[in-house]
Amino acid sequence: MFFQNLARDNEIGANSYLLDTGDCRIVLDSGMHPKEEGQEAIPCLNEVPYNSVDAIFLTHSHLDHAGTIPVLMRDQPEAPVYMTAATAGLASALLHNSVNVMQIKRTELGITDYPLYGHRELDRLVGRWKHLEVEQTHDLTLHTSATLYDAGHILGSAGVMIESQGKRIFYTGDIQFEDQTLITGAKFPEDNIDTLIIETTRGASPRCESYTxxxxxxxxxxxxxxxxxxxxxxxxxxxxxxxxxxxxxxxxxxxxxxxxxxxxxxxxxxxxxxxxxxxxxxxxxxxxxxxxxxxxxxxxxxxxxxxxxxxxxxxxxxxxxxxxxxxxxxxxxxxxxxxxxxxxxxxxxxxxxxxxxxxxxxxxxxxxxxxxxxxxxxxxxxxxxxxxxFDFSGHATRDSILDYIIRVNPKQVFLVHGDKPASEWFQQQIAARLPQTECIIPKPKKQYTL
Known part of the structure; x- marks a missing residue:
């Protein structure tokens, strides 16, 4: 089993990750970098051989997680794409809008790579999207299954539990543990998680203790x-x-x-x-x-x-x-x-x-x-x-994420979706609080054994 960070750098950018259980090859998200253009905005999808993926998961519909899902699907023509129904509705609207934006940038900025996909292709690819209910286990292959859990970040957002060969690997996507005004907080599993792949967005941003x-x-x-x-x-x-x-x-x-x-x-x-x-x-x-x-x-x-x-x-x-x-x-x-x-x-x-x-x-x-x-x-x-x-962030505070990691007490943690100072704060805290846990800030393209 191995994990590979397909992002181009350790940052909040074009999020995408490859998980290989030996029985099943899974890509988790495929985002578009909000600050880059053309090919530089795409994850390192060339690390994944053509038509080699068994399943794709989209955790939520923000552009940095969903923006290049059509590009990935084109290279993986037989892989179904799993998400919640709400994520599907939002992602479809977002991606069609993204086509419009890319067409404008092609004309005004001369970016000949744009658009990365078109409206008709998108409509066709959406036919491969499969809607999953949260907390219902779905078999991907004979020995690998997946379960979605409400992530509380945005409507439809979900973390993904992958179970294979007696191991439990949980990818959180983006998290908010607190109830927001409209959306309820995350409902994540905590028991028997071997490997945790978790966001670190706010690791360098402490919140005032008096905040409510x-x-x-x-x-x-x-x-x-x-x-x-x-x-x-x-x-x-x-x-x-x-x-x-x-x-x-x-x-x-x-x-x-x-x-x-x-x-x-x-x-x-x-x-x-x-x-x-x-x-x-x-x-x-x-x-x-x-x-x-x-x-x-x-x-x-x-x-x-x-x-x-x-x-x-x-x-x-x-x-x-x-x-x-x-x-x-x-x-x-x-x-x-x-x-x-x-x-x-x-x-x-x-x-x-x-x-x-x-x-x-x-x-x-x-x-x-x-x-x-x-x-x-x-x-x-x-x-x-x-x-x-005002602070109405859809991302969990660093303290609430750290508390969750400590409760889970996994054997291995991958710190993703964070700029270097944010991820390093978590790495230092985990080293002090959970010295037996292997804590990794995964370098882009490198494969890590689970």
């Missing part, structure tokens, strides 16, 4: 209310998948509790609407904290009109939850901010991670009164509104 999600929601509500009371509007840049739906659910709660005026208009835009439709299709799933709550039916949400560069117009006294979360150039949140952040009555409220080099990251580093360039095609603009940052 309830208090963070209170702070967000207060910031919105202050903005409305001074006659401004709140712009909340959000990722279309996951963060949009979490924020809308918070706003729904705030209105139900009478904490913000019920008549306050809420606007969403970009890919968010399509993703929210999928979330609503799975309103009755057990992973939803508020059963049968349908965002687009139970809330008065304005979705704007199609076909315009900025389909939503500014108005005072409103909340704008617009994608993308990092305010990437030419997205609705970026275009909207161009004429929004110079108004001192407004507020810009961040609820998720932003890469320091992204427009959102640069705004966070800009002092009020200074100028910021959101898009090279537009003039710089003065940042003259309050900017606040």
């Amino acid at each position: 999600r309830e208090s963070e929601e209170d702070k967000l509500c207060e910031a919105i209310l202050d903005t409305l009371e001074r006659g401004g509007s709140a712009l909340i840049p959000v990722f279309a998948m996951g963060k949009t739906q979490e924020v809308l659910t918070m706003l729904y709660k705030f209105k139900l509790d009478g904490r913000i005026p019920e008549q306050t208009p809420i606007y969403i835009g970009g890919l968010s609407t399509k993703m929210t439709v999928v979330f609503d299709e799975f309103a009755s799933t057990t992973a939803r904290k508020i059963p049968d709550f349908k965002i687009l039916e139970d809330m008065e949400v304005q979705t704007g009109s199609k076909g315009k560069k900025t389909p939503i117009s500014y108005r005072p006294g409103a909340i704008f939850a617009l994608s993308s979360g990092m305010m990437t150039e030419k997205t609705i949140s970026n275009n909207f901010a161009q004429f929004f952040i110079n108004n001192p009555k407004n507020s810009l409220l961040f609820v998720g991670y932003a890469d320091p080099e992204s427009p959102a990251g640069k705004i966070r580093q800009t002092r009020r009164g200074d100028i910021v360039r959101l898009n090279p095609e537009n003039d710089p603009v003065v940042l003259d509104c309050p900017v606040e940052v």
